[in-house]
Amino acid sequence: MTEDTPRTGTHEPGSEPCEAEDSIPTFPVVASGSADLPPHHDHCLGCGPANPHGHQLRVRRDAHGVHAHHRFDSRHVGAPTIAHGGAVATVLDDLFGFLLYTVGELAVTRHLAIDYLAPVLLDTPYTLRAHIHARDGRKLHLRATIENDHAHVVTTATALFLIVDIDHFLTTTHQPHHR
Numbered sequence: 001m002t003e004d005t006p007r008t009g010t011h012e013p014g015s016e017p018c019e020a021e022d023s024i025p026t027f028p029v030v031a032s033g034s035a036d037l038p039p040h041h042d043h044c045l046g047c048g049p050a051n052p053h054g055h056q057l058r059v060r061r062d063a064h065g066v067h068a069h070h071r072f073d074s075r076h077v078g079a080p081t082i083a084h085g086g087a088v089a090t091v092l093d094d095l096f097g098f099l100l101y102t103v104g105e106l107a108v109t110r111h112l113a114i115d116y117l118a119p120v121l122l123d124t125p126y127t128l129r130a131h132i133h134a135r136d137g138r139k140l141h142l143r144a145t146i147e148n149d150h151a152h153v154v155t156t157a158t159a160l161f162l163i164v165d166i167d168h169f170l171t172t173t174h175q176p177h178h179r
């Protein structure tokens, strides 16, 4: 079977398996400690160690949530010497995804909002932090910051993640939601 060959199996019609079926991450609750958390999967744009185009984010748990130390580089340039806002959003979205190691359940981004308070410079060390602000049923209200090495916050973000079950990743027939 090639990569392009539809798979057959036990799925219902209209519920075709996706290619990522074998690499859907699991999120056991991990205690605060010094080891890097496992990446979402090897090729994840945010944290996959095998994705040469990705950010290869390395994230740790702490008492409040999760944090990472990160440098954007020339692959992520927007305006000269400044990280592209979309690249910053990618990293923040992925960082939020690591909070699932504090929840122990699958969830996906429903809403992401970012305030770019000051430029995020290339080849410059930053500390990224994220925590769960509140949980309301399957709604996870999340907050994050990026700060420079003078402890100035240059970016803030909020997100709404929604808990989903594994079927979310096994189907390709999602209907768009209108708000």
Ligand SMILES: CCCCCCCC(=O)SCCNC(=O)CCNC(=O)[C@H](O)C(C)(C)COP(=O)(O)OP(=O)(O)OC[C@H]1O[C@@H](n2cnc3c(N)ncnc32)[C@H](O)[C@@H]1OP(=O)(O)O
Pocket: 025, 040, 093, 094, 097, 098, 106, 107, 108, 109, 110, 111, 139, 160, 162, 164, 168, 174, 177
């Ligand atoms: C595995 C983890 C890897 C992590 C990688 C980094 C994170 C990612 O990139 S995830 C990928 C990007 N995200 C996606 O692809 C998700 C696409 N969206 C979807 O599939 C669906 O919209 C999904 C599953 C999120 C939600 O669908 P559905 O369950 O129907 O939600 P819906 O009923 O509309 O909303 C649920 C609740 O949230 C509320 N809500 C929805 N949007 C908003 C919003 N923007 N603000 C406030 N509340 C909202 C609704 O009002 C509703 O509230 P209530 O239950 O009280 O009525």
